[in-house]
Amino acid sequence: MSVLAEARILKQEEVAPGCHRMLLQAPEAAGRAAPGQFMHVRCGSSADPLLRRPLSVHDVDRGKGTLTLLYRAAGRGTALLAGLGPGAGISLMGPLGRGFSLPAGAGLRVALAAGGIGVAPLYFLLKELVSRDFFVYVLVGAQTAEDLLCGDDFKLLGSRTSFATDDGSCGHKGPVTDLLESLLASGGVDLVYACGPPPMLKRVAGLLTGTGVPGEISLERHMGCGVGACLSCVCKVRSGAYRRVCADGPVFPVEEVVWE
């Protein structure tokens, strides 16, 4: 269950241009969070900017009671968060949403595909998958080598880690979905998880169609309440209905989402 709590910032650093990693003392949330869930974070105490920002849980250390958020300072709210240093307190709500479903089987070969800031929820997921002894291909994409996030962390944990950049400055030149396409063609993947910008996720959906390989994707939306009450952050699903990204997601089976 979600909690509302004031959390203290222990550390904050800019890990790539415009991308920040914030370590928080948040024992209750850390103890409850599952991969794919998010925290709804207030950016200050003023009424402007007003709304909380949904940020993926990037990592937790249950022993130490800490929780890490990785986010891009994309607007006014996240820029305010990025300006906070150790010792500052922020209001956290969470963990919220439905995270990734973790497979029950043994010896599965799993692919994680991350685009840009989409790495945020996948690192926590990777840790969970590795602890279950799955073979995990990690595919990380970014615009340039400089923008690649958590490359070393992924290399350390993933069974096999590959990179893709738009300008070719690191790894494959082209979208990260090219790497996924090759991997799928080799037939060596049982399950795919992805998070990244909408065009990337749409491509992932296209690649998986007809392969029989199941996949889950994590969506990002502007949110109001974060708890399923306001119906602001919806996405259309196959049945034609709108589902709440905050409460029914943010993780959805890849074939569920309708790309409008």
Add this chain to the structure above:
Amino acid sequence: MSKESKNGTPAGSGKNGRGDKNPVLAVDIGGIFMKNPVTVASGTFGFGPEYAPYVDLNRLGAVVVKGITLRPRPGNLPPRIVETPAGMLNAIGLQNPGVDHLVTEILPYFKQFDVPVIVNIAGETVEEYASLAGKLDRVAGIAGLEVNISCPNVKKGGMQFGSDPLTAAEVVRAVRAATGLPLVVKLSPNVTSITAVAAGVAEAGADALSLINTILGMAIDVKRRRPVLGTVTGGLSGPAVRPVAVRMVWQVYKEVKLPIVGMGGIMSAADALEFILAGAAAVAVGTANFVNPRATMDVLEGIEAYLVENGVRDINKLVGAAHG
């Protein structure tokens, strides 16, 4: 702290020179008896369970559930939300599972609580409003209906009924004829004269008024050079609208003798007290729930503290007090 309370006069008969420790908080909103004046704005609190992890629903004066229509509605094309200075625009479009689902799946949830449930109803035609009211009239567990004639985000119905005193009155008359439940009529701020609409619906049989619904607005994405919201326009809420809402409560209180549920950008007890002093007998917390899921409790506790500090024994004595 007032001089009177210091001297232990009746207004300040409590201990420590303060006012009564347990001031009267109960209010009567046109036959809906609330144990305190704090409720929620329809659409900002879901159906209730969404906020149960943060708020003891028993402590609310009432719960106003998400607007309901005769048949399920899918809601509007996203994007449905955009943040604006000290506020937000929404264009949900009354997405809801329909009245039958409300009755069978949602209302039973409230059996475990001791809190009045107010059902917000919206129709595309006068007949639909009447038919909704008729269906709900026979349902146990409903304390009253909030008649939504002010939603700015639907093509048919909604605000178009609330924009004109005559059509607004027509809806209320039809609903009145269909149910004996207390009727709170939710007014739109997007009108030339809110007092004229208020007077019209009072005449037609409303038991109470709630105001304001959101203010029609829009935002444009300058990069894409297109409106941000899928429906182009949306309803503005949050602290940005509060002065407009307070003004309208003030005006309606002067002209119409019905209890008012005041709302519009209430974030704190001080904000809520502005509405009460302007003439609201109860207040609804809306957008603030998104920012602080315990906002209702903070408002309630703050109002209580204010009454104690100022030696006010009964919240009802503050209603409209700013009018002198």
